Amino acid sequence: MLTVHNAALRGRSGRWSLTAERGRVTSIRPDSGPTPATPSLDAEGNLVTEPFVDAHLHLCKVHTLDLAGEGPLAAYTKGTMGAAMDAIDGASAVKTHQTEEAVTERARSALVESVRHGVRAVQAFADVDPVAGLTGVRALLALKEEFREFVDVRVVAFPQDGLLKAPGTEELVERAVDLGADVVGGIPWIEFTDADAAEHVRRMVALARRTGKRVAMLVDDAGDPGLRTTETLAAELLAQDMTGRASAQHARAMALYPEPYLRRLTALITKAGLGLVSDPHTGPLHLPVFPLTDAGVPVALGQDDIEDAYYPFGRHNLLEVAFLAAHVLGPSRLDDLYDMITTTAAQVIGRDPEGLKEGAAADFVVLDGTTIREALTRHNPPRHVVVGGRVVASTKSATHFPAFPGKSA
Numbered sequence: 001m002l003t004v005h006n007a008a009l010r011g012r013s014g015r016w017s018l019t020a021e022r023g024r025v026t027s028i029r030p031d032s033g034p035t036p037a038t039p040s041l042d043a044e045g046n047l048v049t050e051p052f053v054d055a056h057l058h059l060c061k062v063h064t065l066d067l068a069g070e071g072p073l074a075a076y077t078k079g080t081m082g083a084a085m086d087a088i089d090g091a092s093a094v095k096t097h098q099t100e101e102a103v104t105e106r107a108r109s110a111l112v113e114s115v116r117h118g119v120r121a122v123q124a125f126a127d128v129d130p131v132a133g134l135t136g137v138r139a140l141l142a143l144k145e146e147f148r149e150f151v152d153v154r155v156v157a158f159p160q161d162g163l164l165k166a167p168g169t170e171e172l173v174e175r176a177v178d179l180g181a182d183v184v185g186g187i188p189w190i191e192f193t194d195a196d197a198a199e200h201v202r203r204m205v206a207l208a209r210r211t212g213k214r215v216a217m218l219v220d221d222a223g224d225p226g227l228r229t230t231e232t233l234a235a236e237l238l239a240q241d242m243t244g245r246a247s248a249q250h251a252r253a254m255a256l257y258p259e260p261y262l263r264r265l266t267a268l269i270t271k272a273g274l275g276l277v278s279d280p281h282t283g284p285l286h287l288p289v290f291p292l293t294d295a296g297v298p299v300a301l302g303q304d305d306i307e308d309a310y311y312p313f314g315r316h317n318l319l320e321v322a323f324l325a326a327h328v329l330g331p332s333r334l335d336d337l338y339d340m341i342t343t344t345a346a347q348v349i350g351r352d353p354e355g356l357k358e359g360a361a362a363d364f365v366v367l368d369g370t371t372i373r374e375a376l377t378r379h380n381p382p383r384h385v386v387v388g389g390r391v392v393a394s395t396k397s398a399t400h401f402p403a404f405p406g407k408s409a
Contacts, residue, residue, distance in 0.1 A: 002362070002389050003035045007043035008370050009356070010335075018048065020362035020389035028358055041391065046383055047367045047375060049338075050356045051120035052318040053345035055277040056216075056249045056302030059124035059153075060136035061309070063106040067094045068309035076310050080223030081252060081285050085190055091309035092161055095132040103139035110306055111143060113316040114151045115393050118365035118385040121152035123216060123247070123302075123349045125185060127160040128176050130168045137176045150392055154349060156216045158185030163200045165191050170203060177211050184208040186217035188229040198232050205236045208245070214350050215246035220253035223285055227253040231265055234272035244273030247348050249302070251276060252285040262288070266295050275348030279304035281324040282311040289329055293336060300345035301325055301337065319367075319379040326376065334372045362389035 005017040015031040019038075034040040065073070068091050076087035107124075114122060124144075126136035137157055144153040157176035159169045163186070177184065184207050188200040201217070208215045215237075220227035230251045237246055248269075254262065269276070275298040280286035282304045293299050301321050306314035314320075318341040325337055339345075346353040354360040365382035369375030385393040401407045 001038055002041065002386070002391070003038050004041045004043055004048060004366065004386075005031050005034055006045055007031070007048040007366070008045060010047065010049060010372070015045065016048075018356075018364070020386070023362055023388040025356070025358055025360050025362050028356075041366070041384060043366045044383070045370055047370055047372070048356070048364055049367065050342050051118045051363050051365050051385065051387075052341050053300070053349065053351065054114075054119050054122040054303050054316070054318060054341075055247060055275075055300035055345045055348045056279060056304055057110075057122050057124055057316070058305055058308065058310075059107045059110060059122070059140055060103050060126040060132075061091075061094070062110045062306040063308070064094050065307045065309060065312055072309035073312060077283060079284065080256075081221070081283055082223050084222035087309065088160065088190060092129075092131065094309065095127060095129070098132050098135050100135045100139045103136050104143060107139060107143055108146075110316050111147050111151055111153070115147075115385065116381050116395065117315065117317045117319070118382045118393070119151060119316055119318060120363050120387065121154065121346065121349065121351055123154045123156060123183065125156045125158040125216070126176075126181070128157050128169060128172045128185075129159060129161045129166050130172070131161075134172060134176055134179065137179060137181055141180050150387055152351070154182040155180070156183040156185040157181040158187070158216075159204075160187060162187065162190050163203065164196045173204070174207065177207065177213060181213075183214045183216045184211070186215065186233075187219075187221075188217065188232065189220050189222065189227050194228070197229050201229065201232045201236045205233075205240050205242055205246075209240050209242055215242065216249065216349075217246070218249045219251050221250040221283075222253060223256065224253055225256035225258075230254065231268060234265075234268045234274050237272040237274060243271075245350070246272075247275045247277055247300075249277045250279065250283075251287045252283060254287040255285045266292060266297060269297055270295065275300065277302045277348060278325075279321075280328040281321065286328065289325075290333065290336070298344050298347050299340060300348040301340040302345075317379060317381070319376055323376045323379045334376060338372050338376075363387050
């Protein structure tokens with residue numbers, strides 16, 4: 001049993017106590033101080049919320065920027081992303097000598113940071129193609145087991161370099177699913193023709209339907225208003241009776257669509273039950289996050305990349321992701337942004353967005369801040385991370401000022 005007292009909660013005034021027992025939250029009540037003879041954690045007035053969920057991370061690529069060089073990064077982030085395909089082609093060179101051991105070492109360091117930063121679940125993409133083979137998938141599946149008590153790693157078998165464009169990839173994706181990959185991936189917009197892009201979507205959705213998996217596809221990730229694979233995916237989900245079983249990452253071309261088409265597409269996305277994931281900090285374009293949210297479409301934020309060919313920074317800190325998103329999307333809807341890295345993100349990847357309530361899993365974070373704004377301003381690691389009613393990480397930092405005796409912060 002664990003009791004957390006002196007906690008602030010979202011949407012509730014005053015201070016609160018939470019009790020966790022046998023892995024569930026058993027009570028949430030007005031605070032009355034520590035409970036004698038019960039392990040107790042003082043939240044010190046800080047905000048306690050559900051943990052974070054990352055709906056999009058290329059976990060097999062983390063910490064490979066130095067191997068890729070600056071060329072792909074420059075191509076991906078310049079202008080209106082017209083050279084996005086060049087970036088993908090350039091980044092693929094990293095996989096020529098990729099080993100399972102190297103992916104494991106790099107990805108493990110990112111998952112340790114996941115625990116530190118209170119990331120309870122991550123939709124983790126692993127490249128599958130004739131060059132990388134299944135090295136990334138095997139590494140991430142092993143780490144999924146290693147971290148299963150702390151982080152729910154959902155491995156996506158991802159044909160990064162295309163399906164029809166890279167013969168042999170489809171068979172490798174099928175083998176990855178047989179090995180235990182949780183999600184069937186896709187990136188149809190990089191195929192050579194619109195017909196091939198549609199076939200890419202059809203085959204991957206069919207594989208997911210046949211094997212009982214979800215789908216996660218990178219769609220329309222370039223500055224081309226003619227790209228339409230978000231529409232293709234939504235239509236195929238409806239055609240194959242896969243409504244509500246997919247997420248679409250990026251969809252940056254939506255930023256350039258004329259309003260009449262955007263409205264039609266939004267209605268189609270809603271009908272297909274398609275969740276969207278935006279990573280506005282990793283490129284100069286991003287999907288219209290708040291208009292979609294206001295239309296009832298579930299939109300999550302994702303880390304996307306950590307020190308790789310597409311983004312040179314990142315600590316797997318979802319508070320940092322939301323902090324950056326607030327600068328790009330506007331700072332007036334911080335609660336919505338927070339949902340996009342917690343409950344809505346869980347919904348988008350098919351995880352129960354139960355939130356922090358009695359009867360829910362005893363997974364929560366004690367933030368460094370008494371409000372959402374304060375926590376985002378600091379974007380420090382949580383003071384405490386609790387999984388299954390057990391404290392799995394605690395972080396405290398302080399600065400001492402020798403020139404000002406008695407002062408510290």
